[in-house]
Amino acid sequence: MESRLRNLAVEALFPRFCVACAREGSLMCRDCLDQWTPVPPRVSCAYCGKGESPRTCHDCQEEMYLDGLSYFVPYGNALFRELLTSWKYHGDHSVEPIFEKSLRRAGLRMEPPVKPYWVTHIPLHPTRERFRGFDQAKHVADWAGEIFGLPVETFVERRYKTAPQARTQHTRRRVGEMDEVFGILPGVQVPEHVLLCDDVFTSGTTMDAVARLLKENGAKTVWGFTLAKGR
Numbered sequence: 001m002e003s004r005l006r007n008l009a010v011e012a013l014f015p016r017f018c019v020a021c022a023r024e025g026s027l028m029c030r031d032c033l034d035q036w037t038p039v040p041p042r043v044s045c046a047y048c049g050k051g052e053s054p055r056t057c058h059d060c061q062e063e064m065y066l067d068g069l070s071y072f073v074p075y076g077n078a079l080f081r082e083l084l085t086s087w088k089y090h091g092d093h094s095v096e097p098i099f100e101k102s103l104r105r106a107g108l109r110m111e112p113p114v115k116p117y118w119v120t121h122i123p124l125h126p127t128r129e130r131f132r133g134f135d136q137a138k139h140v141a142d143w144a145g146e147i148f149g150l151p152v153e154t155f156v157e158r159r160y161k162t163a164p165q166a167r168t169q170h171t172r173r174r175v176g177e178m179d180e181v182f183g184i185l186p187g188v189q190v191p192e193h194v195l196l197c198d199d200v201f202t203s204g205t206t207m208d209a210v211a212r213l214l215k216e217n218g219a220k221t222v223w224g225f226t227l228a229k230g231r
């Protein structure tokens, strides 16, 4: 309720302008949306940037659990960042059809290696989801499920907002930082192949921690799917 009121207030105070051409009316006008096909990112190992495959490279596989990553745009894409900010921090839901449509167009290049995947997401902490009014990663999972025709299910819960030591020590073992932050939901049977969705892949620490959790609970493949990837 609170977030709905906040959205109404935001809409009244800030009329929308197309982020691409500045025309008044919507966050991305119909013309710009039809044309918005951001340059696909250079495909490489998500962790070290080497190679030419979205699969985690041989060297990184020694330490990491995520098998590969498909993403829509580099986080540096200015238009994307404006849309993401409006969505996540200003609660502007008119961003959702823009992302959905763009992802659908990018579909093929973002498709994970052929397997019977189940789609899931990295959840927000319940307190944060309540504050924000929605979980953006859940939307990404729903879109991926729609686009690829795959079943969508929630497998993971976030038990703590952040790992206590994550705030102070960045040099510790990366995956270990996130131990116990996430857990498998009670009663869940983790499938063999999971497409793990989030909005942005930054250092990959969170995604890798959840990939490890899923693998420790029965998954054989965990492939990442995000809107963007930072450095």
Ligand SMILES: [Zn+2]
Binding pocket: 018, 019, 020, 021, 022, 023, 028, 029, 030, 031, 032, 033
């Ligand atoms: Zn426009």
Ligand SMILES: [Zn+2]
Binding pocket: 045, 046, 047, 048, 049, 050, 056, 057, 058, 059, 060, 061
């Ligand atoms: Zn690598």
